Amino acid sequence: MIRIDYRDARPIYEQVVDQVESLALRGALPSGSQLPSVRQLAVELSINPNTIQRAYAELERRGVIYAAKGRGNFISDDMAVLRTRRLEEIGSQIGALVVQARALGATEAQLQGWISEKGEGMA
Amino acid sequence: MIRIDYRDARPIYEQVVDQVESLALRGALPSGSQLPSVRQLAVELSINPNTIQRAYAELERRGVIYAAKGRGNFISDDMAVLRTRRLEEIGSQIGALVVQARALGATEAQLQGWISEKGEGMA
Amino acid sequence: MIRIDYRDARPIYEQVVDQVESLALRGALPSGSQLPSVRQLAVELSINPNTIQRAYAELERRGVIYAAKGRGNFISDDMAVLRTRRLEEIGSQIGALVVQARALGATEAQLQGWISEKGEGMA
Amino acid sequence: MIRIDYRDARPIYEQVVDQVESLALRGALPSGSQLPSVRQLAVELSINPNTIQRAYAELERRGVIYAAKGRGNFISDDMAVLRTRRLEEIGSQIGALVVQARALGATEAQLQGWISEKGEGMA
DNA sequence: GTGGTCTAGACCACG
DNA sequence: GTGGTCTAGACCACT
Numbered sequence: 291m292i293r294i295d296y297r298d299a300r301p302i303y304e305q306v307v308d309q310v311e312s313l314a315l316r317g318a319l320p321s322g323s324q325l326p327s328v329r330q331l332a333v334e335l336s337i338n339p340n341t342i343q344r345a346y347a348e349l350e351r352r353g354v355i356y357a358a359k360g361r362g363n364f365i366s367d368d369m370a371v372l373r374t375r376r377l378e379e380i381g382s383q384i385g386a387l388v389v390q391a392r393a394l395g396a397t398e399a400q401l402q403g404w405i406s407e408k409g410e411g412m413a
Numbered sequence: 414m415i416r417i418d419y420r421d422a423r424p425i426y427e428q429v430v431d432q433v434e435s436l437a438l439r440g441a442l443p444s445g446s447q448l449p450s451v452r453q454l455a456v457e458l459s460i461n462p463n464t465i466q467r468a469y470a471e472l473e474r475r476g477v478i479y480a481a482k483g484r485g486n487f488i489s490d491d492m493a494v495l496r497t498r499r500l501e502e503i504g505s506q507i508g509a510l511v512v513q514a515r516a517l518g519a520t521e522a523q524l525q526g527w528i529s530e531k532g533e534g535m536a
Numbered sequence: 537m538i539r540i541d542y543r544d545a546r547p548i549y550e551q552v553v554d555q556v557e558s559l560a561l562r563g564a565l566p567s568g569s570q571l572p573s574v575r576q577l578a579v580e581l582s583i584n585p586n587t588i589q590r591a592y593a594e595l596e597r598r599g600v601i602y603a604a605k606g607r608g609n610f611i612s613d614d615m616a617v618l619r620t621r622r623l624e625e626i627g628s629q630i631g632a633l634v635v636q637a638r639a640l641g642a643t644e645a646q647l648q649g650w651i652s653e654k655g656e657g658m659a
Numbered sequence: 660m661i662r663i664d665y666r667d668a669r670p671i672y673e674q675v676v677d678q679v680e681s682l683a684l685r686g687a688l689p690s691g692s693q694l695p696s697v698r699q700l701a702v703e704l705s706i707n708p709n710t711i712q713r714a715y716a717e718l719e720r721r722g723v724i725y726a727a728k729g730r731g732n733f734i735s736d737d738m739a740v741l742r743t744r745r746l747e748e749i750g751s752q753i754g755a756l757v758v759q760a761r762a763l764g765a766t767e768a769q770l771q772g773w774i775s776e777k778g779e780g781m782a
Numbered sequence: 783g784t785g786g787t788c789t790a791g792a793c794c795a796c797g
Numbered sequence: 798g799t800g801g802t803c804t805a806g807a808c809c810a811c812t
Contacts, residue, residue: 296604296607297602297610297613298604299602299603299604301604301605301606301795301796301797302796302797303796303797315517316516316517337797338797340796340797341796341797344796344797373517373518376517377514377517377518377519377523380510380513380514380517380519381514381523381526381527383510384507384510384511384514384527384528385527385528387503387506387507387510388507388527388528390503391500391503391504391507393439394438394439394496394499394500394503395496395500396500396503400500400504401528402528403504404504404507404508404511405507405508405511405524405525405527405528424801424802424803425802425803426802426803450783450784450785451784451785451786452783452784452785460803460804461803461804461805462804462805463803463804463805464802464803464804466785466786466787467802467803469785470786474597479666479668480668480784480785480786481665481667481668481670481784481785481811481812482670482784482785482786482810482811482812483670483783483784483785483810483811483812484665484784484785484811484812485783485784485785486784486785487665487666490666547786547787547788548787548788549787549788558759561763562762562763573798573799573800574799574800574801575798575799575800583788583789584788584789584790585789585790586788586789586790587787587788587789589800589801589802590787590788592800593801603799603800603801604796604797604799604800605795605796605797605799605800605801606795606796606797606798606799606800607796607797607799607800608798608799608800609799609800619763619764622763623760623763623764623765623769626756626759626760626763626765627760627769627772627773629756630753630756630757630760630773630774631773631774633749633752633753633756634753634773634774636749637746637749637750637753639685640684640685640742640745640746640749641742641746642746642749646746646750647774648774649750650750650753650754650757650774651753651754651757651770651771651774670810670811670812671811671812672811672812706812707812709811709812710811710812713811713812
């Protein structure tokens with residue numbers, strides 16, 4: 291379900307956070323579904339439990355999961371809200387990049403190309 | 414000319430690199446113009462000279478400036494090439510974000526809003 | 537494994553970079569293998585850790601190694617590409633020297649001698 | 660006769676040394692011919708006289724020129740010897756590069772290509 | 783004066 | 798334990 295890339299420069303806990311968040315936002319992990327326990331996931335991924343612990347803490351801070359003491363960790367019920375919030379984030383990131391691109395003389399055609407279905411191919 | 418934000422998580426030397434590169438790419442620092450000396454800029458920004466040195470070394474590596482012992486640091490002549498390369502980078506970054514946005518259900522209208530002149534305002 | 541020559545005019549960090557790169561390109565350090573830690577190598581060579589750090593940073597920039605916080609530095613997987621690139625570099629360097637040699641009246645026999653198995657002995 | 664490239668990372672005095680040495684080795688500056696005075700060359704190139712002084716000192720150390728106090732600087736009479744020495748130098752440099760290339764798996768065909776008349780074109 | 787290298791010692795983030 | 802950043806202060810080469 292989750293894969294760690296040891297060649298990735300990003301910290302391991304961050305890889306876990308991003309993958310779980312992504313799965314939850316896309317609905318692959320439905321609201322209320324239970325996550326593997328810290329220990330279990332640590333064993334599965336051959337990772338220090340502290341690292342998983344930290345990832346779960348970060349996910350809880352972001353509102354992606356909630357911890358029920360003694361029962362486990364579960365995907366939050368408010369994923370729709372989080373999805374909207376994430377989309378706003380992406381929007382402002384794109385906006386900032388667009389500003390930069392315009393300052394460097396990008397044409398409208400280029401901008402349109404980047405957001406078209408085959409965006410990458412037009413680069 | 415350059416401002417350091419200590420609340421920014423990014424390292425100081427990287428902030429210096431990005432700001433100088435941005436100024437050079439936009440033409441605010443014309444090709445051949447001399448940068449402040451390592452020591453002088455260090456005093457201006459109340460930063461250790463080693464940190465400025467590191468920033469200048471990185472800028473030279475990127476081809477934005479060239480350094481000459483005993484003379485100083487100067488803006489490179491090939492900014493046009495670097496500008497094109499940077500635009501391609503921005504394009505692929507936007508492309509990646511667009512893919513993410515679509516996966517989360519972003520509409521075409523939203524995407525168009527983000528790249529419109531008032532992109533930020535529409536987020 | 538690595539030796540510093542203090543009589544060499546080249547900076548220490550550059551000597552480290554070149555030796556590690558050479559070992560990696562020749563396959564003496566296989567892809568994925570872990571390098572000594574910054575501190576450990578610093579002790580081994582009786583050098584300041586900052587200097588080793590700088591060497592490792594340069595190696596990462598060249599794509600020879602990759603670094604992961606809290607885990608260590610590892611030899612990159614794409615050594616084949618880097619080997620090809622390095623060969624092209626050597627080729628153009630030899631080409632430039634050959635041009636110089638011809639301008640000074642070198643004979644074809646001399647050139648052939650230099651690239652023969654016992655090249656050094658014929659000089 | 661001599662051109663300084665301020666965008667070159669190499670120190671100015673070294674550029675002067677190399678160009679004079681090259682002209683002398685190729686015979687463009689015949690043995691016994693007089694060089695411009697330190698002051699005159701400094702004015703011509705818009706360079707600090709100290710820099711020219713240093714270049715001439717290095718050229719004398721290498722035996723390329725000799726200084727006659729009060730009369731000026733002149734190209735050495737032993738250029739043939741220096742030319743031979745320089746060729747030996749180039750030979751050993753090529754030899755070292757060839758060793759490196761072989762260690763990285765270069766074929767004999769590649770080596771031959773690099774020293775052929777159109778060496779660069781084959782790279 | 784300029785840039786470049788090195789040392790010593792500190793602090794932070796990650797596992 | 799690991800790597801990454803920063804400061805302080807020194808020395809060298811070049812103009």
